Amino acid sequence: xISELQTVRIDELSLDSGEVLRDVAVAYETYGRLNExxxxxxxxxxxxxxxxxxxxxDKDGKDGWWSSMIGPGKAFDTDRYFVLCSNVxxxxxxxxxxxxxxxxxxxxxxxxxxxxxxGDMVRLQHRLVESLGISQLLAVSGGSMGGMQAxxxxxxxPESVYACIPIATTGRHxxxxxxxxxxxxxAIVADPDFHAGSYYESKPPARGLAVARMVGHITYMSDDSMxxxxxxxxxGREEFSYGFDADFEVESYLRYRGSQFVGxxxxxxxxxxxxxxxxxxxxxxxxxxxxxxxxxxxxxxVISFTSDWLYPSYQSLEIVNALRSRNHDVTxxxxxxxxxxxxxxxxxxxxxxxxxxxxxxCERELEAAR
Amino acid sequence: xxxxxxxxxxDYALISKLIPQASKVLDLGxxxxxxxxxxxxxxxxxxxxxxxxxxxxxxxIARGVSVYQGNLEGSLREYPDKAFDYVLLSQTVQETRKxxxxxxxxxxxxxxxxxxxxxxxxxxxxFSHLISGRAPKTRLxxxxxxxxxxxxxxxxxxxxxxxxxxxxLVEQRLFLSGNRRIYRFPNLYAEIAVYLLKSPx
Numbered sequence: 293x294i295s296e297l298q299t300v301r302i303d304e305l306s307l308d309s310g311e312v313l314r315d316v317a318v319a320y321e322t323y324g325r326l327n328e329x330x331x332x333x334x335x336x337x338x339x340x341x342x343x344x345x346x347x348x349x350d351k352d353g354k355d356g357w358w359s360s361m362i363g364p365g366k367a368f369d370t371d372r373y374f375v376l377c378s379n380v381x382x383x384x385x386x387x388x389x390x391x392x393x394x395x396x397x398x399x400x401x402x403x404x405x406x407x408x409x410x411g412d413m414v415r416l417q418h419r420l421v422e423s424l425g426i427s428q429l430l431a432v433s434g435g436s437m438g439g440m441q442a443x444x445x446x447x448x449x450p451e452s453v454y455a456c457i458p459i460a461t462t463g464r465h466x467x468x469x470x471x472x473x474x475x476x477x478x479a480i481v482a483d484p485d486f487h488a489g490s491y492y493e494s495k496p497p498a499r500g501l502a503v504a505r506m507v508g509h510i511t512y513m514s515d516d517s518m519x520x521x522x523x524x525x526x527x528g529r530e531e532f533s534y535g536f537d538a539d540f541e542v543e544s545y546l547r548y549r550g551s552q553f554v555g556x557x558x559x560x561x562x563x564x565x566x567x568x569x570x571x572x573x574x575x576x577x578x579x580x581x582x583x584x585x586x587x588x589x590x591x592x593x594v595i596s597f598t599s600d601w602l603y604p605s606y607q608s609l610e611i612v613n614a615l616r617s618r619n620h621d622v623t624x625x626x627x628x629x630x631x632x633x634x635x636x637x638x639x640x641x642x643x644x645x646x647x648x649x650x651x652x653x654c655e656r657e658l659e660a661a662r
Numbered sequence: 663x664x665x666x667x668x669x670x671x672x673d674y675a676l677i678s679k680l681i682p683q684a685s686k687v688l689d690l691g692x693x694x695x696x697x698x699x700x701x702x703x704x705x706x707x708x709x710x711x712x713x714x715x716x717x718x719x720x721x722x723i724a725r726g727v728s729v730y731q732g733n734l735e736g737s738l739r740e741y742p743d744k745a746f747d748y749v750l751l752s753q754t755v756q757e758t759r760k761x762x763x764x765x766x767x768x769x770x771x772x773x774x775x776x777x778x779x780x781x782x783x784x785x786x787x788x789f790s791h792l793i794s795g796r797a798p799k800t801r802l803x804x805x806x807x808x809x810x811x812x813x814x815x816x817x818x819x820x821x822x823x824x825x826x827x828x829x830x831l832v833e834q835r836l837f838l839s840g841n842r843r844i845y846r847f848p849n850l851y852a853e854i855a856v857y858l859l860k861s862p863x
Binding site: 591612616618619626627649652 | 720723726728740745
């Protein structure tokens with residue numbers, strides 16, 4: 293399955309901050325075929341550092357970030373469904389973000405880019421979906437920040453979503469989640485190459501961005517998975533160096549991940565997107581999760597993972613209980629995994645069966661309601 | 663041992679008879695969702711379940727039933743009053759820590775409750791206890807005392823008494839021994855009792 297990045301342009305987009313973005317590009321990929329009634333579309337929402345390349349193989353031969361879940365015969369079965377995924381607003385992988393040229397100056401926005409929210413990302417996705425002539429999505433789904441967008445979709449566009457599958461996510465960022473993001477942001481800002489975000493003509497704040505990524509990576513794993521993957525093993529040596537080289541496997545892994553990240557991600561996007569996550573609060577303007585989710589009209593499948601300490605199960609349960617208190621149709625399941633927050637990407641065996649069964653049911657019910 | 667283990671799928675037919683078309687049904691301890699799927703198919707009900715065992719939850723979701731993974735005793739308070747037409751509790755009331763609380767909650771969140779339980783007053787149970795001088799073991803109570811999930815044993819008479827104390831309206835009562843319906847002396851001859859209750863208000 294070869295996937296091709298496509299782009300649509302939106303004239304203007306009003307933001308939660310009150311500002312208006314002009315000439316916004318949205319990069320997206322699609323897999324499978326849209327049926328005649330346009331009733332089999334599933335929007336996949338990527339996590340923080342993901343992109344539109346969710347499935348298949350791109351022109352560089354790279355697999356999509358959720359190839360394990362999307363494809364022929366997989367959970368999001370592209371033989372049945374038309375699956376699409378777009379890069380989020382503020383991103384750096386084709387959709388307009390701080391590294392894109394500001395139409396007013398022709399130079400990158402950098403810190404001149406307006407602050408964005410999860411709500412803004414979703415409004416832009418809605419414009420994309422509309423532009424494809426789809427009035428209702430069979431499902432929206434994503435993990436982590438993708439789950440936040442899925443929840444936002446259900447509340448902001450209740451008529452446009454038939455089913456919502458938020459995975460390993462939360463209805464609002466907690467102090468701990470904000471704290472980790474802030475460490476990442478401060479690492480970037482403290483890098484002497486940052487230059488208040490205007491580094492596009494010189495070199496990027498690579499060290500700061502790499503440190504931010506290292507912190508992030510720790511939060512995506514679990515004590516168990518790190519013990520299993522690295523233990524206290526030394527890297528390429530028998531004895532301690534008695535210095536500050538990367539003695540341990542885990543050190544060299546994090547350094548590698550950090551440096552690799554710098555090549556594919558923009559530091560300003562890191563700042564803007566983490567801020568959008570921190571601002572995310574489904575209760576805002578409604579008073580409670582229940583009051584906000586009351587607007588939703590879809591059926592929900594909420595999934596969490598036992599070893600995920602970044603978005604622990606209790607946060608999924610808050611969503612589920614708010615839905616149950618409003619008598620919404622919600623399926624909830626906590627999957628057992630040792631992979632921590634990353635489980636939704638890497639430990640997909642049970643997740644596949646559950647998503648597949650849930651989608652099949654939604655499809656049947658949607659068909660019956662016609 | 664569950665009702666269906668004894669009755670095959672006969673309890674489905676039985677419970678199915680008690681539930682009108684297109685009702686909204688919550689099954690507590692729904693297992694792999696087989697009963698709910700059956701009712702969905704045969705009666706077009708809106709099906710919801712609660713189940714603790716993860717493998718069962720996966721199986722139920724895979725067959726298209728809406729399940730909440732959780733302990734039923736801690737899971738009912740979230741539902742608003744009269745959220746369901748029927749709330750089912752098949753064979754687990756004797757396993758709950760606070761059976762009265764569970765039953766009261768069932769009648770708060772449902773207009774009707776259907777409770778099926780194994781009758782501890784059955785003659786075989788009495789006989790086993792009398793002759794062996796040990797905790798009774800029968801086909802419905804096959805466990806050794808230390809391995810039994812049952813912590814609150816009850817009989818048909820016990821349940822009748824509780825229902826009248828609590829002012830629950832018994833709309834129907836069905837008694838079974840194996841595959842046979844029991845009409846006389848249920849407390850002695852019924853292995854399984856099935857009650858259809860209506861909340862007092």
